[in-house]
Amino acid sequence: MATAAEWLEGARPRTLPAAIAPVVAGSAVxxxxxxxxxxxxxLALLVALAxxxxxxFANDYSDGIRGTDxxxxxxxxxxxxxxxxxxxxxxxxxTAFGVAAVAGLAVVALTGYWWLxxxxxxxxxxxxxxxxxxxxxxxxxxGELFVFVFFGLVAVAGTAYLQLxxxxxxxxWTAIAIGALACAILVANNLRDLAGDAAVGKLTLxxxxxxxxxxxxxxxxxxxxxxxxxxxxATSSWWALLGLALLAVVAVPTRQVLGGAGGRDLVGVLKQVxxxxxxxxxxxxxxxxxx
Numbered sequence: 001m002a003t004a005a006e007w008l009e010g011a012r013p014r015t016l017p018a019a020i021a022p023v024v025a026g027s028a029v030x031x032x033x034x035x036x037x038x039x040x041x042x043l044a045l046l047v048a049l050a051x052x053x054x055x056x057f058a059n060d061y062s063d064g065i066r067g068t069d070x071x072x073x074x075x076x077x078x079x080x081x082x083x084x085x086x087x088x089x090x091x092x093x094x095t096a097f098g099v100a101a102v103a104g105l106a107v108v109a110l111t112g113y114w115w116l117x118x119x120x121x122x123x124x125x126x127x128x129x130x131x132x133x134x135x136x137x138x139x140x141x142x143g144e145l146f147v148f149v150f151f152g153l154v155a156v157a158g159t160a161y162l163q164l165x166x167x168x169x170x171x172x173w174t175a176i177a178i179g180a181l182a183c184a185i186l187v188a189n190n191l192r193d194l195a196g197d198a199a200v201g202k203l204t205l206x207x208x209x210x211x212x213x214x215x216x217x218x219x220x221x222x223x224x225x226x227x228x229x230x231x232x233x234a235t236s237s238w239w240a241l242l243g244l245a246l247l248a249v250v251a252v253p254t255r256q257v258l259g260g261a262g263g264r265d266l267v268g269v270l271k272q273v274x275x276x277x278x279x280x281x282x283x284x285x286x287x288x289x290x291x
């Protein structure tokens with residue numbers, strides 16, 4: 001039976017900035033547009049957090065039953081380590097998805113945007129089928145695309161829309177910045193697991209691009225994130241350039257990735273990119289509040 005500490009590790013709290021950052025960033029644009037609404041923002045945050053925890057447990061379950069976690073460098077996986085049964089972890093994943101669904105229903109009832117139910121259902125399906133089902137898209141090299149769409153475009157633009165009833169240009173640029181950093185986290189994760197994934201036939205984008213290509217793709221995503229911040233500033237206020245504080249956080253990790261870091265050294269890179277994503281969102285928020 002897994003301990004409370006092992007369940008917490010399985011939920012991977014280090015990935016939670018990826019859920020918090022889009023809501024903070026989308027709310028920054030809403031604040032700048034004089035439309036910030038605390039309750040929809042709080043419900044959007046609950047949805048994002050529950051989805052992130054749910055996808056972590058879902059990946060643990062699906063990778064575990066496929067045996068792709070047998071040789072792994074990184075955080076504890078409950079099924080792969082034998083700390084919990086597949087059924088327990090699957091139940092935890094669907095409990096988290098249930099919390100996300102209830103919070104989503106609440107925000108839809110509050111705002112009246114009933115068509116967002118379809119978006120929420122798509123987000124839950126995307127979270128499950130990343131590694132779940134007979135043909136998981138994460139095993140086809142499409143994980144980064146879906147992360148960019150759902151943890152970038154949908155999460156940021158959706159947060160802004162819930163509060164404003166529209167999506168300003170600055171929100172789309174902000175979504176590009178946050179989505180690029182979310183992708184960079186996944187790229188670093190898949191780079192760390194590259195050898196093991198290739199050995200078991202898990203065709204992530206990293207296994208398709210190869211070691212060198214994956215490292216340069218990581219650097220390109222950092223550049224795209226910076227471009228997104230500049231675009232957000234150009235369409236709102238130049239104070240939004242405070243979001244470029246992310247570059248100070250990712251400077252060393254980017255050098256490590258381009259310098260050939262691998263294995264456990266990339267665990268620290270994951271943490272730093274997650275922190276950079278949160279720093280970017282907070283910088284944007286502070287800048288647009290000042291503006």
